[in-house]
Amino acid sequence: MTLPVPAAPPTAASPSALFSSLRPLLAAEAVAEAAGGGVEPGDLEQAVWLRLLELLDGSGPPPDPAGWLLHAVRTEASLARRATRRELPYPSPPAATTDTACPERAALSAERRRVLRAAVGRLPGRCRRLLDAMLSPTDPTYREIAGELGMSQGSLGPMRSRCLGCLRRMLPAEVAAPGQRGMER
Secondary structure (H helix, E strand, O other): OOOOOOOOOOOOOOHHHHHHHHHHHHHHHHHHHHOOOOOOHHHHHHHHHHHHHHHHHHOOOOOOHHHHHHHHHHHHHHHHHHHHHHOOOOOOOOOOOHHHHOHHHHHHHHHHHHHHHHHHHOOOHHHHHHHHHHOOOOOOOHHHHHHHHOOOHHHHHHHHHHHHHHHHHHHHHOOOOOOOOOOOO
């Protein structure tokens, strides 16, 4: 469903007026373009707002904001659908690993996993839920994780980075760093 383009494009003296006038049109277009394409409307909105901010920073507001917005939503939806088609699941790991051949390695790996899971359990709420979902044995996609957590798929990467940073700060005290390999300088 595509909403008709307003007859007269909104004339905005300030970026905030431009954003206010375009917000309903963008929301409706993002929902319409995302329908059935495996694309999240929130991700489309986020990408289009970013493009508009970049445009405002560079050459200023577009002469026809509503027309520009319709074109931008369609372009971003097309890019997102193309990226979705290229996504492939990781191949499953081989059944027999070297850890099972050596009891000592198996015990050390199990201990590392236990320490990691314990540290993830001590993270703040959203980080704990995100990393639990990412460490799931079912290996869910970003789209599945975003749906499970009720957040935009585009927000997962930045949030994951923050959560992993927090986890990195927690773990050095608990897990000894591996010994240095190679030549020392």
